[in-house]
Amino acid sequence: xxxxxxxxxxxxxxxxxxxxxxxxxxxxxxxxxxxxxxxxxxxxxxxxxxxxxxxxxxxxxxxxxxxxxxxxxxxxxxxxxxxxxxxxxxxxxxxxxxxxxxxxxxxxxxxxxxxxxxxxxxxxxxxxxxxxxxxxxxxxxxxxxxxxxxxxxxxxxxxxxxxxxxxxxxxxxxxxxxxxxxxxxxxxxx
Numbered sequence: 001x002x003x004x005x006x007x008x009x010x011x012x013x014x015x016x017x018x019x020x021x022x023x024x025x026x027x028x029x030x031x032x033x034x035x036x037x038x039x040x041x042x043x044x045x046x047x048x049x050x051x052x053x054x055x056x057x058x059x060x061x062x063x064x065x066x067x068x069x070x071x072x073x074x075x076x077x078x079x080x081x082x083x084x085x086x087x088x089x090x091x092x093x094x095x096x097x098x099x100x101x102x103x104x105x106x107x108x109x110x111x112x113x114x115x116x117x118x119x120x121x122x123x124x125x126x127x128x129x130x131x132x133x134x135x136x137x138x139x140x141x142x143x144x145x146x147x148x149x150x151x152x153x154x155x156x157x158x159x160x161x162x163x164x165x166x167x168x169x170x171x172x173x174x175x176x177x178x179x180x181x182x183x184x185x186x187x188x189x190x
Contacts, residue, residue: 002165002166004159004167004171005168008128010078010081010128011079011081012081013084015081016057016079016085017085019057020056020082020089023057025059025063030063032123033059033060033063033123034063035155036060036153036155037068039119039121039151040064040071040118040119040151040153041068043118043119043150046070047070047072048070048071048072048118049072049116049117049118050064050071050117050118050119050120051074051076051113051119051120051121052074052075052076052120052121052122053104053120053125053126053138053142054077054104054122054125055075055077055099056077056124056125057082057085057089058085058089058097061089061093061097062089062091065090065093065096066093071096072097073096073098074113074114074117075098075099075100076102076104077100077101077102078101080101083099086099100112100113100114104125104129104134105130105137107137107141116145116146118150119151120150120152120153121153121155122154122155122156124156124157126138126156127156127158127170128170130169130170131169132169135180136180136184139181139183139184140183140185142184143185143186152181152186154177157171158171158173158177159172161175
């Protein structure tokens with residue numbers, strides 16, 4: 001049986017640095033970052049506060065902050081090692097960024113935020129939470145903290161519909177993601 005997934009040691013500094021070096025954004029990933037930025041810009045809010053779930057090495061944060069001076073950023077991660085790499089990646093952009101240590105599997109993670117976000121974004125992170133229910137719980141908490149009209153954009157790995165291979169539990173079909181988003185209360189789900 002083929003298995004799609006990975007085992008990570010995101011608390012180990014050497015593993016994290018190697019991971020960050022291996023996954024420097026490719027052209028398709030940069031296009032994903034631009035699509036996410038377009039969704040944030042559609043809010044039309046001055047001084048937009050963006051929260052990234054699982055900032056990792058901060059590649060998306062740097063990309064977005066370089067392109068939009070009207071954004072204040074908050075990067076949340078459970079790994080001190082990733083938060084250290086994020087500081088280095090951000091360089092001068094760290095001045096417009098709050099780096100918040102919190103674990104998305106802890107129901108209290110929203111209490112650690114610097115302020116209420118207008119937009120919540122994520123890539124390559126939520127599938128590592130370990131289960132479909134853990135991702136659904138994050139969607140519920142996101143809905144609870146976003147203001148009316150706020151946006152959540154998740155550009156993560158999914159399990160293709162009808163796939164015969166076994167996938168790690170956090171990677172599941174897009175129809176299930178859409179279901180959980182609707183269940184959380186999101187009204188315009190795509």
